Amino acid sequence: MAIRQIRLKDDPILRKKSREVEVIDDRIRQIVEDMFETMYENEGIGLACVQVGILKRIVVIDMRDDDGKIVLINPKIIDQSEEKQIDMEGCLSIPNERGYVERPKSVTVEYTDLDGNTQTKTVTDYKAHCFCHELDHLDGVLYTDKVLNLTKEEIEKLENEK
Ligand code: NI
Numbered sequence: 001m002a003i004r005q006i007r008l009k010d011d012p013i014l015r016k017k018s019r020e021v022e023v024i025d026d027r028i029r030q031i032v033e034d035m036f037e038t039m040y041e042n043e044g045i046g047l048a049c050v051q052v053g054i055l056k057r058i059v060v061i062d063m064r065d066d067d068g069k070i071v072l073i074n075p076k077i078i079d080q081s082e083e084k085q086i087d088m089e090g091c092l093s094i095p096n097e098r099g100y101v102e103r104p105k106s107v108t109v110e111y112t113d114l115d116g117n118t119q120t121k122t123v124t125d126y127k128a129h130c131f132c133h134e135l136d137h138l139d140g141v142l143y144t145d146k147v148l149n150l151t152k153e154e155i156e157k158l159e160n161e162k
Contacts, residue, residue: 004053005053006052007052007093013050013053017138018139028058035047036069039092045061048137050138059131059138061130063130070121072135076110076111078110082104085103087100087126088100089129101129105125106128109121
């Protein structure tokens with residue numbers, strides 16, 4: 001296992017589209033292990049493969065909840081709620097910054113697991129935010145592209161609703 005260097009926001013690789021994983025072999029399993037190790041070291045809840053400089057469609061997530069460690073290979077959103085939610089996001093590639101982003105309240109993702117099986121998973125609330133954020137990375141999109149310019153009053157209202 002190895003902690004890999006996280007690519008930071010001005011690195012052009014973060015703007016590239018990641019490629020599908022064709023075969024899940026030892027190399028892919030090693031990358032996934034390294035991604036988890038790198039994410040935990042940096043106290044993140046999600047990490048996309050491109051953030052460690054490899055253009056593969058792999059995401060790891062661990063929100064320290066009952067789901068535990070989640071590995072999404074070639075994930076795609078196959079359904080999403082019309083209802084939206086606004087919440088605060090950060091990104092390990094953009095340290096010390098945060099911003100409010102609007103995302104669907106709920107998304108259903110189809111993906112391949114580490115054993116090569118196709119799975120679907122529906123997530124809601126902040127976990128839906130996290131999934132959308134990480135999947136965006138695979139297409140070269142950063143949350144800062146979507147960040148809302150809220151007034152102080154709007155932010156207060158949002159925080160009071162929680
Ligand atoms: Ni991120």
